[in-house]
Each structure stands twice: as C-alpha cells, then as structure tokens.
Amino acid sequence: xxxxxxxxxxxxxxxxxxxxxxxxxxxxxxxxxxxxxxxxxxxxxxxxxxxxxxxxxxxxxxxxxxxxxxxxxxxxxxxxxxxxxxxxxxxxxxxxxxxxxxxxxxxxxxxxxxxxxxxxxxxxxxxxxxxxxxxxxxxxxxxxxxxxxxxxxxxxxxxxxxxxxxxxxxxxxxxxxxxxxxxxxxxxxxxxxxxxxxxxx
Numbered sequence: 001x002x003x004x005x006x007x008x009x010x011x012x013x014x015x016x017x018x019x020x021x022x023x024x025x026x027x028x029x030x031x032x033x034x035x036x037x038x039x040x041x042x043x044x045x046x047x048x049x050x051x052x053x054x055x056x057x058x059x060x061x062x063x064x065x066x067x068x069x070x071x072x073x074x075x076x077x078x079x080x081x082x083x084x085x086x087x088x089x090x091x092x093x094x095x096x097x098x099x100x101x102x103x104x105x106x107x108x109x110x111x112x113x114x115x116x117x118x119x120x121x122x123x124x125x126x127x128x129x130x131x132x133x134x135x136x137x138x139x140x141x142x143x144x145x146x147x148x149x150x151x152x153x154x155x156x157x158x159x160x161x162x163x164x165x166x167x168x169x170x171x172x173x174x175x176x177x178x179x180x181x182x183x184x185x186x187x188x189x190x191x192x193x194x195x196x197x198x199x200x201x
Contacts (some may be wrong), residue, residue: 023095040132040154044080047133047151048073048159051082054135056164057060059084062098066090067168067180071146073161078153089167089178089186095143097191099123101191102137111135142177 040047048052061070066088074081090098106127107113114134117124124138139145168180 027061033104038153038154039078039130043155043157044078044151044159045157047154048080048082048162050133051149051151052081052162052164053128053135055082055084055147057109058102058105058147063125064182064184065167066182066185069166069169069171069175070162071175075159075161078156079151081148081150081158082162083146083148085175087178088145088180089180090142091186091188091190093190094185095123095139098145098185099125099137106135144178
C-alpha cells in the first residue's frame with residue numbers, strides 16, 4: 001500500500017518555491033553545463049530499492065531493536081524518497097545514545113555526515129552515501145524518530161511499494177505518536193558507564 005503524503009508535500013513545496021526565487025535567478029546566471037542535472041544510470045524503481053536497503057541496514061544496526069512503520073513514498077520527476085517512522089518510545093535520557101549509534105553506523109558505512117543539529121528537543125543528523133543518496137534522522141514531536149532516504153536524479157519509471165514489512169503495525173497517515181515500550185530505549189534512567197549499552201549491529 002503506497003502512502004503519498006501529497007498535502008504535506010504541497011505545503012513544503014510552496015515554502016521551498018518562495019524561498020528559492022533568489023536561488024533560481026542566480027542559477028540562471030551560471031554556465032549552462034553547471035545548471036544541467038546529472039542523471040544517475042538507474043531507474044526510480046531501482047532507486048527506491050536502494051533507499052529501502054539503506055533504511056533496512058540502518059534499522060537493523062540498532063540494538064536493542066526498535067519498532068517502525070513505513071511512513072511514505074514520494075516521487076518527483078526524476079527522484080524518489082522513502083521514509084520510516086520509529087514507533088518505539090525513545091526517552092530523552094536515551095536519545096543521545098540512539099543518535100550516536102546511528103551516526104557511527106553511517107560513518108562506518110562510508111556515508112559523509114553533512115550536518116548535525118544538536119538541538120536538545122529536535123536533534124537531527126543528515127548524511128550522504130558515496131553514490132549520492134541522502135539519508136536523515138530527525139527527532140520530532142513526542143521525541144518520535146523519523147528516517148528518510150532521498151535519491152539523486154535517476155531515470156523515470158514506475159515505483160512499487162517497499163518489500164520490507166514493518167516490524168509491527170504498518171500505519172496509514174497520520175502516524176500515531178510512539179506507542180511501543182522498550183525496557184532499554186524507553187527507560188528514563190540515564191546511561192552510565194555501569195549500565196548496559198546499546199550497540200550498532
């Protein structure tokens with residue numbers, strides 16, 4: 001079942017369009033070869049499968065395991081995005097450990113960390129794979145974690161639903177707040193040197 005968050009994408013696109021007017025005018029001044037978008041030699045379907053594999057690997061690396069649901073596929077004219085939302089309750093006391101595991105796994109996988117938002121309430125990590133796929137972790141309301149992978153420009157094609165099943169209820173939009181308790185991730189006890197620690201893979 002494909003989940004296309006059209007309304008949200010329209011709002012976000014409108015904001016980007018308004019903010020991008022100056023960027024567009026500057027781009028017009030560039031040399032033609034700079035404004036041509038390179039197209040990766042795979043289809044949108046293959047890009048979706050690559051995005052799925054990046055999300056599979058990231059979530060599998062988190063120990064103890066967390067529950068997650070598919071939370072959207074979006075398709076542009078030559079790109080595709082996949083997203084997943086974590087349904088496990090990640091306490092603020094364990095959030096730093098969670099983010100650290102993900103960041104270390106991405107670095108170990110050869111991804112370049114593009115930026116890190118160290119906000120106490122809404123932290124985020126943005127990275128890029130060697131083949132140009134963007135991947136992000138964003139903490140939102142109620143401490144809920146969302147992952148997303150965005151492809152570079154690829155060959156247009158139909159895009160099928162993800163094949164990896166969610167490891168719990170697979171929600172339609174709107175996704176509920178985190179509702180799965182974990183003895184480790186939901187604990188409000190800060191992790192100390194004497195406490196068991198989570199691991200990546």
